[in-house]
Amino acid sequence: MGWMKSLFLREYQLANRVGGGALIGVLFFLAVVTIFPFGVGPDMILLSRIGAAILWIGALLATLLGLDRLFQADREDGTLELLIMSGRPLELVVLIKCAAHWAATGLPLVLATPILSLFVGLDFQSILMVTLTLLVGAPALTLLGAVGAGVTVSMRRGGVLLSILVIPLAIPILIFGVSAATADTISSNNFIAPFLFLCALTLFGLVIGPLAAAAALRISGD
Amino acid sequence: MTLYDLANPTRFLKLVKAVLPWLVVATVAALAVGLYFAFFASPEDYQQGQTVRIMFVHVPAAQLAMMCYVMMALSSVGSLVWKHPLADVSAKASAPIGAAFTFLALFSGAVWGKPMWGAFWVWDARLTSFLVLLIMYLGIIALWKAIEDPIKAAKVNAIITLVGVINVVIIKFSVEWWNTLHQPASIIRSGGPSIHSSILIPLASMAIAFVLLFLTLHLMSMRNEIMRRRIRAMRMRAASIAPAASSSTVTKAAPAGVR
Amino acid sequence: MDFSEFGRHAEYVVAAYSMAAVVVAGLILWIRSDKSRLEKEMQALEASGIRRRSSRRAATEKNQVNSTSPDEKSGT
Numbered sequence: 001m002g003w004m005k006s007l008f009l010r011e012y013q014l015a016n017r018v019g020g021g022a023l024i025g026v027l028f029f030l031a032v033v034t035i036f037p038f039g040v041g042p043d044m045i046l047l048s049r050i051g052a053a054i055l056w057i058g059a060l061l062a063t064l065l066g067l068d069r070l071f072q073a074d075r076e077d078g079t080l081e082l083l084i085m086s087g088r089p090l091e092l093v094v095l096i097k098c099a100a101h102w103a104a105t106g107l108p109l110v111l112a113t114p115i116l117s118l119f120v121g122l123d124f125q126s127i128l129m130v131t132l133t134l135l136v137g138a139p140a141l142t143l144l145g146a147v148g149a150g151v152t153v154s155m156r157r158g159g160v161l162l163s164i165l166v167i168p169l170a171i172p173i174l175i176f177g178v179s180a181a182t183a184d185t186i187s188s189n190n191f192i193a194p195f196l197f198l199c200a201l202t203l204f205g206l207v208i209g210p211l212a213a214a215a216a217l218r219i220s221g222d
Numbered sequence: 223m224t225l226y227d228l229a230n231p232t233r234f235l236k237l238v239k240a241v242l243p244w245l246v247v248a249t250v251a252a253l254a255v256g257l258y259f260a261f262f263a264s265p266e267d268y269q270q271g272q273t274v275r276i277m278f279v280h281v282p283a284a285q286l287a288m289m290c291y292v293m294m295a296l297s298s299v300g301s302l303v304w305k306h307p308l309a310d311v312s313a314k315a316s317a318p319i320g321a322a323f324t325f326l327a328l329f330s331g332a333v334w335g336k337p338m339w340g341a342f343w344v345w346d347a348r349l350t351s352f353l354v355l356l357i358m359y360l361g362i363i364a365l366w367k368a369i370e371d372p373i374k375a376a377k378v379n380a381i382i383t384l385v386g387v388i389n390v391v392i393i394k395f396s397v398e399w400w401n402t403l404h405q406p407a408s409i410i411r412s413g414g415p416s417i418h419s420s421i422l423i424p425l426a427s428m429a430i431a432f433v434l435l436f437l438t439l440h441l442m443s444m445r446n447e448i449m450r451r452r453i454r455a456m457r458m459r460a461a462s463i464a465p466a467a468s469s470s471t472v473t474k475a476a477p478a479g480v481r
Numbered sequence: 482m483d484f485s486e487f488g489r490h491a492e493y494v495v496a497a498y499s500m501a502a503v504v505v506a507g508l509i510l511w512i513r514s515d516k517s518r519l520e521k522e523m524q525a526l527e528a529s530g531i532r533r534r535s536s537r538r539a540a541t542e543k544n545q546v547n548s549t550s551p552d553e554k555s556g557t
Contacts, residue, residue: 459531
């Protein structure tokens with residue numbers, strides 16, 4: 001168990017210290033949310049109607065932004081080779097890296113969501129629902145993004161291609177996340193059903209993400 | 223045993239050479255029959271008028287778009303489990319054909335939608351799923367182009383294809399769910415009218431023609447791909463023997479320049 | 482069928498079928514041009530004395546590089 005903890009701490013610290021860490025993701029999130037009113041106009045009623053979608057799309061883009069460095073930095077300095085050769089299950093290594101990445105970039109996004117919700121005129125209940133769906137859905141984005149990151153790890157400029165590959169995979173997450181977040185009340189069936197689907201997608205990502213990403217990393221390793 | 227001298231690709235090429243002419247003839251014949259039925263031997267639909275004839279392109283193209291993905295997924299299993307080079311070649315050859323037919327399905331769907339729905343595009347569940355499918359195809363083609371080593375490219379593509387095949391099911395389900403949430407129920411489904419036998423005959427013959435067309439294109443494209451890999455192997459050989467042949471030293475480390 | 486009364490919305494039918502023709506013709510042309518390009522490249526390589534490993538038996542004497550085993554760098 002010790003190696004898992006130290007790997008997590010290493011990844012978390014690296015993610016926080018390199019390139020601005022959590023702050024830069026939140027800053028990007030803020031920038032995306034800010035440009036929406038300039039696009040659709042400062043109509044508070046319209047904004048509060050599409051607010052949950054704005055926040056979700058902002059979170060999706062902010063997550064995609066940092067994903068291309070998930071394995072690439074480790075590949076460049078040789079850490080990835082060591083991790084592959086260490087004899088630890090690579091799927092578990094990927095899972096820990098994803099967890100650290102989520103803790104460093106996904107979690108700050110979720111924490112920033114209630115504040116950014118105010119800019120798009122959401123009421124208290126909507127804020128709660130958006131935050132809750134992002135808390136559950138953001139790990140799925142990271143995990144499915146890890147597949148794209150693993151597949152594009154050997155490319156020098158894989159970031160755009162990664163986004164193209166991952167966005168189709170992220171569509172179901174977005175659909176259920178936004179559907180749950182825009183339900184009338186938190187106790188209604190309109191919230192519960194898509195929210196449970198969202199949970200299922202996260203569990204699904206928990207399995208498929210590490211498996212596929214580890215397979216892709218092994219290929220790029222040899 | 224080296225990869226490119228496996229008997230199978232060579233035997234496969236022989237097979238292609240023998241089968242391809244017959245396949246071309248069968249495709250042309252089936253297309254002729256299908257087009258005849260589509261234009262001359264099928265009645266106008268009393269509701270849709272002439273536009274019902276778009277269906278004879280749209281439905282086979284859509285079916286082929288999905289068939290191509292199934293082909294790619296099966297080939298991906300082949301290249302991951304059995305590591306067979308022919309499976310790699312088959313997966314790579316399927317992607318552009320699949321993208322082309324997905325585009326055709328989208329285009330004919332839009333053109334069909336204009337007189338039916340009054341708009342070229344509606345966010346109908348099927349059209350949306352196909353748009354996502356097109357993005358997936360194009361992403362896979364881009365990934366093939368981005369990785370130079372064909373074996374690595376094949377494995378990496380196999381992974382993303384197989385993740386995609388699980389996801390296609392989820393996307394289809396979620397898009398339909400999303401669609402019923404947002405769309406009024408009055409929209410005409412792109413399945414068109416209930417299938418009548420006068421429609422069924424041209425539809426079936428066009429579907430058969432399109433499948434034959436796919437097989438023809440796929441085999442031609444696979445043959446190209448095998449040749450491309452042979453050329454690559456020959457180039458690499460040339461690069462590795464060139465310094466040895468010229469200076470007869472043992473430094474075969476740098477296959478530089480000869481590309 | 483009488484083409485003079487092709488009916489309304491005929492342009493959509495024509496558009497769909499002509500796009501189908503364009504796409505299929507485009508695919509065929511692309512594959513064929515790719516093939517002729519590859520064949521030319523293959524011929525150029527063979528003309529310059531490079532053989533595939535399987536058809537190398539005749540060429541080994543001329544090439545004086547028979548020291549390295551052809552199986553050495555497999556799988557590229």
